[in-house]
Amino acid sequence: MPIDRDTVRKVAHLARIRIEESKLEPLAAEISGILTWIEQLGEVDTEGVEPMTSAVAAKLPMRADAVTEPGNAAAVLANAPRAEKGFFVVPKVVE
Amino acid sequence: MTAAASKLIDGRTGPWEVVLGLEVHAQVASKAKLFSGAPVGFGAEPNSQVSLVDAAMPGMLPVINRHCVEQAIRTGLGLKAKINLWSRFDRKNYFYPDLPAGYQISQYKEPIVGEGRILVARDGRDRDEAPFEVGIERLHLEQDAGKSIHDIDPDATLVDLNRAGVALMEIVSHPDMRSPEEAAAYVRALRNILRYLGTCDGDMEKGHLRADVNVSVRRPGEPLGTRCEIKNVNSYRYIQQAIVYEARRQIDILEDGGRIEQETRLFDPAKGETRSMRTKEEAQDYRYFPDPDLLPLELDPAWVEEIRAGLPELPDEKRARLMNQYGLSPYDAQVLSAEAARAAYFETAAAGRDAKLVANWVANELAGRLARDDLEIEASPVRPQALAGLVELIEEGVISTKIGREVLDHMWAGEGSAAEVVDKRGLRQVSDTGALEALIEQLIADNPDKAAQVAARPQAIGWFVGQVMRATGGKANPGAVNALLKAKLVRES
Amino acid sequence: MSDDLTSLTLAQALEGLRARRFSSVELTRAHLAAMERARSLNAFVLETPEKALAMAHESDQRLRRGEARPLEGAPIGIKDLFCTAGVRTTAGSRILGDFKPTYESTVSANLWRDGAVMLGKLNMDEFAMGSSNETSAFGAAVNPWRSRASNRPLSPGGSSGGSASAVAAGLALAATGTDTGGSIRQPAALTGTVGVKPTYGRCSRWGIVAFASSLDQAGPLARSVEDTALLLTSMAGHDPKDSTSLPVETPQFRRSVGASVKGLKVGVPREYRIEGMPGEIETLWDQGRRWLEEAGCELREVSLPMTRYALPAYYIIAPAEASSNLARYDGMRYGLRAEGEDLRGVYEATRGAGFGEEVKRRCLIGAYVLSAGYYDAYYLKAQKVRRRIADDFARVFCEVDALLTPTAPSAAFGIGEKRADPVAMYLNDVFTVTVNLAGLPAISVPGGLDGEGLPLGLQVIGKALDEATVFALGAALEKAAAFSARPERWWA
Ligand SMILES: [Mg+2]
Numbered sequence A: 001m002p003i004d005r006d007t008v009r010k011v012a013h014l015a016r017i018r019i020e021e022s023k024l025e026p027l028a029a030e031i032s033g034i035l036t037w038i039e040q041l042g043e044v045d046t047e048g049v050e051p052m053t054s055a056v057a058a059k060l061p062m063r064a065d066a067v068t069e070p071g072n073a074a075a076v077l078a079n080a081p082r083a084e085k086g087f088f089v090v091p092k093v094v095e
Numbered sequence B: 001m002t003a004a005a006s007k008l009i010d011g012r013t014g015p016w017e018v019v020l021g022l023e024v025h026a027q028v029a030s031k032a033k034l035f036s037g038a039p040v041g042f043g044a045e046p047n048s049q050v051s052l053v054d055a056a057m058p059g060m061l062p063v064i065n066r067h068c069v070e071q072a073i074r075t076g077l078g079l080k081a082k083i084n085l086w087s088r089f090d091r092k093n094y095f096y097p098d099l100p101a102g103y104q105i106s107q108y109k110e111p112i113v114g115e116g117r118i119l120v121a122r123d124g125r126d127r128d129e130a131p132f133e134v135g136i137e138r139l140h141l142e143q144d145a146g147k148s149i150h151d152i153d154p155d156a157t158l159v160d161l162n163r164a165g166v167a168l169m170e171i172v173s174h175p176d177m178r179s180p181e182e183a184a185a186y187v188r189a190l191r192n193i194l195r196y197l198g199t200c201d202g203d204m205e206k207g208h209l210r211a212d213v214n215v216s217v218r219r220p221g222e223p224l225g226t227r228c229e230i231k232n233v234n235s236y237r238y239i240q241q242a243i244v245y246e247a248r249r250q251i252d253i254l255e256d257g258g259r260i261e262q263e264t265r266l267f268d269p270a271k272g273e274t275r276s277m278r279t280k281e282e283a284q285d286y287r288y289f290p291d292p293d294l295l296p297l298e299l300d301p302a303w304v305e306e307i308r309a310g311l312p313e314l315p316d317e318k319r320a321r322l323m324n325q326y327g328l329s330p331y332d333a334q335v336l337s338a339e340a341a342r343a344a345y346f347e348t349a350a351a352g353r354d355a356k357l358v359a360n361w362v363a364n365e366l367a368g369r370l371a372r373d374d375l376e377i378e379a380s381p382v383r384p385q386a387l388a389g390l391v392e393l394i395e396e397g398v399i400s401t402k403i404g405r406e407v408l409d410h411m412w413a414g415e416g417s418a419a420e421v422v423d424k425r426g427l428r429q430v431s432d433t434g435a436l437e438a439l440i441e442q443l444i445a446d447n448p449d450k451a452a453q454v455a456a457r458p459q460a461i462g463w464f465v466g467q468v469m470r471a472t473g474g475k476a477n478p479g480a481v482n483a484l485l486k487a488k489l490v491r492e493s
Numbered sequence C: 001m002s003d004d005l006t007s008l009t010l011a012q013a014l015e016g017l018r019a020r021r022f023s024s025v026e027l028t029r030a031h032l033a034a035m036e037r038a039r040s041l042n043a044f045v046l047e048t049p050e051k052a053l054a055m056a057h058e059s060d061q062r063l064r065r066g067e068a069r070p071l072e073g074a075p076i077g078i079k080d081l082f083c084t085a086g087v088r089t090t091a092g093s094r095i096l097g098d099f100k101p102t103y104e105s106t107v108s109a110n111l112w113r114d115g116a117v118m119l120g121k122l123n124m125d126e127f128a129m130g131s132s133n134e135t136s137a138f139g140a141a142v143n144p145w146r147s148r149a150s151n152r153p154l155s156p157g158g159s160s161g162g163s164a165s166a167v168a169a170g171l172a173l174a175a176t177g178t179d180t181g182g183s184i185r186q187p188a189a190l191t192g193t194v195g196v197k198p199t200y201g202r203c204s205r206w207g208i209v210a211f212a213s214s215l216d217q218a219g220p221l222a223r224s225v226e227d228t229a230l231l232l233t234s235m236a237g238h239d240p241k242d243s244t245s246l247p248v249e250t251p252q253f254r255r256s257v258g259a260s261v262k263g264l265k266v267g268v269p270r271e272y273r274i275e276g277m278p279g280e281i282e283t284l285w286d287q288g289r290r291w292l293e294e295a296g297c298e299l300r301e302v303s304l305p306m307t308r309y310a311l312p313a314y315y316i317i318a319p320a321e322a323s324s325n326l327a328r329y330d331g332m333r334y335g336l337r338a339e340g341e342d343l344r345g346v347y348e349a350t351r352g353a354g355f356g357e358e359v360k361r362r363c364l365i366g367a368y369v370l371s372a373g374y375y376d377a378y379y380l381k382a383q384k385v386r387r388r389i390a391d392d393f394a395r396v397f398c399e400v401d402a403l404l405t406p407t408a409p410s411a412a413f414g415i416g417e418k419r420a421d422p423v424a425m426y427l428n429d430v431f432t433v434t435v436n437l438a439g440l441p442a443i444s445v446p447g448g449l450d451g452e453g454l455p456l457g458l459q460v461i462g463k464a465l466d467e468a469t470v471f472a473l474g475a476a477l478e479k480a481a482a483f484s485a486r487p488e489r490w491w492a
């Protein structure tokens, strides 16, 4: 099995997703199944093959250095779970 | 003792060498952000300079600002660095409330600028040593994060995204520095270059230039030690304090038989200490990968050449030229070339004058008054031609250097040209030998004991010089006074 | 009357509106009524009748003034992945809560610019991750088609399941969809509708909730090839707000519908004949070849040897991009925020409660394949395989103008049937995903019914930016198949 419950727990931590303790084992089995299936890629000879990151073979377009969105605090905060005095209010960050 | 040896730190068990490399984040001077059309400003209302892209609203996409790319190229050329015609943007993934998308768009494996170097002039106690070179490993473009405010609400953190998405250049040096002074001098030299190029205003108080310092120590000649990265050290003073503290901390651990753990540390300016933020084991796994919302950044070589052709003369080139062309000392040339505007001021004022004298006035008297009044040289109330007028009066012996300082103060206050101030205030130097002679004879007659002292100890003549100056309100020509005094006192003895 | 209005094609409806045979308000009311009767299909997650009628009213005024725009007065549905200004947008997820965008996606804005009328937002797999619509936070949309043998509810496919279901059931003249691995074409095939995934970069991604950025493309679903051509012409176009949007002109795709296909060389890729494929699909595929031959095409067998690696590569690339794209759903600036003991607790609780099982699974896979030590073995490898898949296509497109394949390996399946085995579910996209990896355009056209009376689709794949050929061949297949079956209205 490529990944075990501890790995799932670690990755879930990295992805900031709470997974119930009881779900770790089944999830590890499922993901392992998927990864095992994925590992058939090992059969493909990719020696010297340039990785493909985009389906677009164009040059990166660039914008002019101009203010096109003057900024609208109301729109930015419109859907905020909590906002005060123009700030997003989030759980206390301990540094 | 060699220059290198003088930078060693003494420990209980022998000397240690501190090895320093810097990562500087310089805010690109631009109107809009790196990937959005929101304005870049300072001190605006919270979240008032935030586009939907900056706030990472669903479905929002980045489009790169061409000017920011140009600024990075310009900076790379100024650092005599390799411009990579093919570079790429990656996502650096981590969760933090002021990082709206959950990733920072940065350049990880393929930065826009590769290896370069900068020549750093020394200052402070080793200002007379030769400049040293610092290698630049790379420069890349990336987004700034927003600002988290922890001290307004006791139970919550407030987030302002105005800064989120602002373009930064991260400039990574090689570990080529060996003392806190060298590190500070490097940042100063880098800042000067950025300001010459106009790619970053270098305002450290506003956080437009921030440094992370990598510190390690080793026995001279041994391989590099384990390093700690000190985050966000934002003034020359803090850079030096943080290094001194951190080097000592590491030496103490090693001398007690311990090992340095690779970690990220935070400098606390209030306590003058560094403290651990996270160790290597807790180090984040950033899961970098190429940003699929962007395409590779391919630069047209003709564009790069166009930018190169438009580069200004850079600080070290200017410094060398000032020494050659005007015969300035390395120190004066360094001070004058630190800022393009200062050098331009000097060159305008020096036209047709004694350049060394002008350099001295610009680098000391003018610079001092500008610093006192917190003015940029462009805003100096005394323009270069006016200063040239002042120097001319000194050259011609119309006024002394000392009176010159007084004249400059009056010019500073808006009382007109040097000549006008001198006339209005009657500051013309007294070189009339007849009048001085009478004064001197009177002084000798009134103070026979002092005159006798001069016979025994020629340095005692200074007392008479002082008396003559006082009696003339400083306007006496010091050369003439000395000659007359010597003639009278030394002959009569 | 009302039934008639909901069985028109988009082209017929536009013609009727211009000829003033009926008004847009009448047409829109007919669809709103049909939607109301068909709520058991769960195709819409949000109905916007007031907005629809206001838009229809404006269209009628324009029609009266003779100022009709290309899609004037045509009521359509929008997949809930498109951000719509002031209208709740959920991406089929709990995590967005009641998120109301302050902005309109480029593609939907283009449709409104051209006079279309919005009926509401369509159900979909959560964040477009799924092939059955079952991962939706709103529950699965139901396929209007039922097998002859049983009344068990069937899946309309996914992720654009609500779009396909609505179009097949006559609840909308057409709908938008998005296709990351087959999410337009597979549901189209399973519901007897036409679905088009254009060339990557044809349609702007701006304002579409991102799943896998390098693969996502918007496209239309409708009841005829001509209708999809009309819709795509409005949806597509260069958008400077999307760095991957292609700076090319958008052709009038309708002109390609009915164009001669004589002399076109069409490849039949050997590797798409997979083990376990139902005989009826193979039969339909052979039938498709004959139809095109009869229309004057030259058919030939070609080889795309990398085909079998496309799905595994996709299941690295798509989750990797998704894990990063979905990081913004963190409960800080919009959407759901769950309680937690500290910041990390809030993050984990919010994302734990806000995401469904499939989304969590893919975010975990994505984070895993990008994490230190695994990047080269998984992500980099997948990108290299992706290149080889694209190279396969580039090679065969030197000898043929297009490819003919089945769209999906099976007809509609029962809701819940494939839930237990993720890989079995993933295999739905085996014929469609290659196209996303290579960025090519493709269409799914209904070819006929299987033994159980369920629709099956044929897929035409074209060269990049050659939608014209795809539409021409799609229309030729449509004409030859003369597919006219409609699901019985058991829900009404
Ligand atoms: Mg760094």
Ligand SMILES: [Zn+2]
Pocket: B025, B142, B170
């Ligand atoms: Zn950085």
